[in-house]
Amino acid sequence: MIFRRLCSSLTRSNLHYPSFSKKPTSQVPLFTLGPILHIQNCHNPCKSQKLCVAPRFLSSSVQMEDARRPLAVPIPALEKADKSELLRALETSLGSPFSVDPIHPNPSPMIIVISGPSGVGKDAVIKRLREIRAGLHFVVTATSRSMRPGEVNGRDYFFVSKEEFLSMIEKDELLEYALVYGDYKGIPKQQIREFMAKGNDIVLRVDIQGAKTLRRILGNSAVFIFLVAENELALVQRLIDRKTETKEALLVRIATAREEVKHVKSFDYVVVNEEGKLENAVKMVESIIDAEKAKVQQRRAVI
Numbered sequence: 483m484i485f486r487r488l489c490s491s492l493t494r495s496n497l498h499y500p501s502f503s504k505k506p507t508s509q510v511p512l513f514t515l516g517p518i519l520h521i522q523n524c525h526n527p528c529k530s531q532k533l534c535v536a537p538r539f540l541s542s543s544v545q546m547e548d549a550r551r552p553l554a555v556p557i558p559a560l561e562k563a564d565k566s567e568l569l570r571a572l573e574t575s576l577g578s579p580f581s582v583d584p585i586h587p588n589p590s591p592m593i594i595v596i597s598g599p600s601g602v603g604k605d606a607v608i609k610r611l612r613e614i615r616a617g618l619h620f621v622v623t624a625t626s627r628s629m630r631p632g633e634v635n636g637r638d639y640f641f642v643s644k645e646e647f648l649s650m651i652e653k654d655e656l657l658e659y660a661l662v663y664g665d666y667k668g669i670p671k672q673q674i675r676e677f678m679a680k681g682n683d684i685v686l687r688v689d690i691q692g693a694k695t696l697r698r699i700l701g702n703s704a705v706f707i708f709l710v711a712e713n714e715l716a717l718v719q720r721l722i723d724r725k726t727e728t729k730e731a732l733l734v735r736i737a738t739a740r741e742e743v744k745h746v747k748s749f750d751y752v753v754v755n756e757e758g759k760l761e762n763a764v765k766m767v768e769s770i771i772d773a774e775k776a777k778v779q780q781r782r783a784v785i
């Protein structure tokens with residue numbers, strides 16, 4: 483019964499022979515839309531193992547449908563046909579022109595949160611991404627800490643006084659903020675809105691606490707990447723080599739890092755930034771962004 487219905491429905495919707503008394507010839511190739519049907523002279527087609535359409539199914543209903551459809555046109559032989567002629571014939575046969583509209587809409591701008599323990603290489607990865615990938619906006623965090631040698635105001639951070647920072651909190655201008663090792667750090671909302679409106683993807687660089695807060699605020703509307711060193715020793719050596727911490731601060735950062743790596747589970751991706759292999763880590767982050775852009779169900783962040 484089901485098969486009978488299938489036969490019947492295929493007959494109505496898929497067959498485009500202008501007349502069933504005529505058999506297709508090789509000079510005038512006729513075609514079907516959808517699955518190819520094996521036309522057989524079987525008495526009871528629905529009992530047959532092969533999908534077949536008996537002549538009695540190809541009845542008046544098909545001819546009525548044909549009247550409403552554009553006439554089937556001969557498709558020129560592929561090896562000889564001019565491409566535009568072939569396209570026109572296909573369009574005519576299908577009843578509508580081929581569209582040049584995108585089959586899938588452009589991916590919407592997204593927010594990428596990059597986090598990881600202190601000294602793992604967040605800044606190094608982001609610096610490299612900035613050099614090689616267009617269309618990303620790296621949010622410049624506001625901080626009340628003093629500038630390190632080589633840092634530039636407005637590029638690395640917006641360096642503000644503690645009072646200015648507190649005023650930004652008061653005016654609800656920050657998406658997230660925290661007091662980190664005695665200094666305030668926060669993400670200005672306006673910057674995110676402005677660059678997302680221009681179609682840019684947003685990269686946020688935050689510590690683990692910040693990532694936790696952002697997860698609470700943004701949920702799954704942003705993608706969270708956890709950066710790790712290949713092992714604890716490599717991380718400690720990197721921090722020592724950076725020479726930016728006092729020995730007390732170093733101790734605090736290392737102890738904190740030990741706890742922080744346990745938070746990996748609340749992230750979407752983990753990227754290993756191996757000693758001397760910064761490029762690999764950067765490539766991995768790029769691949770994640772590309773994969774996210776190819777997702778059917780896109781994350782949509784609203785700030």
Ligand SMILES: Nc1ncnc2c1ncn2[C@@H]1O[C@H](COP(=O)(O)OP(=O)(O)OP(=O)(O)O)[C@@H](O)[C@H]1O
Pocket residue numbers: 598599600601602603604605606607720721723724755756757758759760
């Ligand atoms: N793959 C790597 N191999 C070797 N050194 C690296 C690598 N990645 C980063 N570094 C170096 O490790 C040090 C720490 O990196 P970076 O300052 O980027 O870390 P961070 O995660 O931003 O730290 P913080 O959170 O404390 O600001 C820097 O001197 C950086 O150049």
